[in-house]
Amino acid sequence: MRKSCQHPRHEGQELSSLTGRLRREARKVTGPRAAILEILRHHPHPLTIKEVFEELPKSGCDLATVYRAMQMMEKLGMVKRFDFGDGAARFELMNEGDNGHHHHLICTRCAQVVRIEECFPAEIERQIASKNGYQAVTHRLEFFGICPDCQK
Amino acid sequence: MRKSCQHPRHEGQELSSLTGRLRREARKVTGPRAAILEILRHHPHPLTIKEVFEELPKSGCDLATVYRAMQMMEKLGMVKRFDFGDGAARFELMNEGDNGHHHHLICTRCAQVVRIEECFPAEIERQIASKNGYQAVTHRLEFFGICPDCQK
DNA sequence: TTTAATATTGCAAACCATTTGCAGTTAGAC
DNA sequence: GTCTAACTGCAAATGGTTTGCAATATTAAA
Ligand SMILES: [Mn+2]
Ligand SMILES: [Mn+2]
Ligand SMILES: [Zn+2]
Ligand SMILES: [Zn+2]
Numbered sequence: 001m002r003k004s005c006q007h008p009r010h011e012g013q014e015l016s017s018l019t020g021r022l023r024r025e026a027r028k029v030t031g032p033r034a035a036i037l038e039i040l041r042h043h044p045h046p047l048t049i050k051e052v053f054e055e056l057p058k059s060g061c062d063l064a065t066v067y068r069a070m071q072m073m074e075k076l077g078m079v080k081r082f083d084f085g086d087g088a089a090r091f092e093l094m095n096e097g098d099n100g101h102h103h104h105l106i107c108t109r110c111a112q113v114v115r116i117e118e119c120f121p122a123e124i125e126r127q128i129a130s131k132n133g134y135q136a137v138t139h140r141l142e143f144f145g146i147c148p149d150c151q152k
Numbered sequence: 153m154r155k156s157c158q159h160p161r162h163e164g165q166e167l168s169s170l171t172g173r174l175r176r177e178a179r180k181v182t183g184p185r186a187a188i189l190e191i192l193r194h195h196p197h198p199l200t201i202k203e204v205f206e207e208l209p210k211s212g213c214d215l216a217t218v219y220r221a222m223q224m225m226e227k228l229g230m231v232k233r234f235d236f237g238d239g240a241a242r243f244e245l246m247n248e249g250d251n252g253h254h255h256h257l258i259c260t261r262c263a264q265v266v267r268i269e270e271c272f273p274a275e276i277e278r279q280i281a282s283k284n285g286y287q288a289v290t291h292r293l294e295f296f297g298i299c300p301d302c303q304k
Numbered sequence: 305t306t307t308a309a310t311a312t313t314g315c316a317a318a319c320c321a322t323t324t325g326c327a328g329t330t331a332g333a334c
Numbered sequence: 335g336t337c338t339a340a341c342t343g344c345a346a347a348t349g350g351t352t353t354g355c356a357a358t359a360t361t362a363a364a
Contacts, residue, residue: 028331028340049321062343067322069341085235085292087350088321105284114284120293124270129297132257132266137297140237141272145281145289180311180360201350214314219351221312239321240350 012041012093018078021096025076032061036069037093045113046082046090046104084142101138107147116143164193164245170230173248177228184213188221189245197265198234198242198256236294253290259299268295 080100094100103116129137232252246252255268281289
């Protein structure tokens with residue numbers, strides 16, 4: 001469905017930097033893991049486990065392996081989990097050091113995704129937190145609408 | 153776990169107004185439905201299907217019936233679905249005419265929920281929409297933090 | 305009040321995303 | 335090379351949600 005973008009600007013971090021990160025954390029760089037990282041590296045937007053699984057080279061690996069790799073990398077902070085509210089978790093590669101906090105605008109017709117740089121105003125969030133006595137407040141925010149292609 | 157609040161201010165709409173709404177839409181007012189509405193009516197916050205199910209009077213009804221009642225009422229616009237990202241949908245009674253758009257602040261330790269009246273700034277949302285050529289843009293937004301009780 | 309049409313229910317099975325146990329297989333430190 | 339912890343495939347289990355179907359209940363009509 002969604003095609004990989006070959007533009008170098010979208011290839012993200014070097015694979016070697018990613019595998020290095022794994023080894024540094026005493027994780028093994030296996031065939032399946034390298035393949036999964038290659039896929040994430042070439043996709044600028046969050047991917048479903050199933051989408052990753054289906055992009056895997058012939059005789060890739062077991063679905064459970066993709067699930068396990070993804071939760072391991074999430075724990076190491078290498079990928080970030082997003083929830084578009086459709087029942088399937090999505091994952092996006094994170095840059096080292098970056099906390100990955102950002103949002104998306106999703107087409108409700110074709111699922112096209114745009115990365116959004118705007119964020120919920122920090123000042124208002126601070127007010128919400130203090131007014132209710134909550135600490136360490138963050139938010140989960142996604143936008144939904146009809147993309148240009150789907151408007152005709 | 154979460155207790156029902158008996159304060160009249162929290163009882164919401166009359167049960168008769170709710171059942172009237174059902175009949176008006178050619179839906180039958182059955183025992184299970186009345187019981188489910190009674191539960192929602194007394195809870196000011198979104199409830200899980202399981203939570204509703206467990207509050208049902210002895211020998212309430214089948215779990216599937218709660219699921220079916222809830223999706224029917226969602227279609228009629230009588231309840232609104234919320235997603236706190238923990239894998240279980242939550243539902244809240246909606247006032248007639250109101251579109252129910254609002255947000256929550258959820259304690260990540262005890263799941264206590266506070267209704268939030270603030271919303272994502274409409275002006276910024278409008279910019280996001282036009283900048284990307286999307287139409288009919290809305291958002292899904294929830295806040296997470298540690299509630300006062302859980303801070304000790 | 306009885307009837308008849310239709311909506312609703314319980315129950316069990318199906319679904320779908322995700323997790324887990326386990327025995328056999330590797331990566332990579334030494 | 336050896337050794338061992340980490341990893342894998344596979345199949346079974348999980349948890350939320352949906353569905354098919356035959357039996358039952360509600361309500362509009364008579
Ligand atoms: Mn993104
Ligand atoms: Mn609410
Ligand atoms: Zn944000
Ligand atoms: Zn809002």
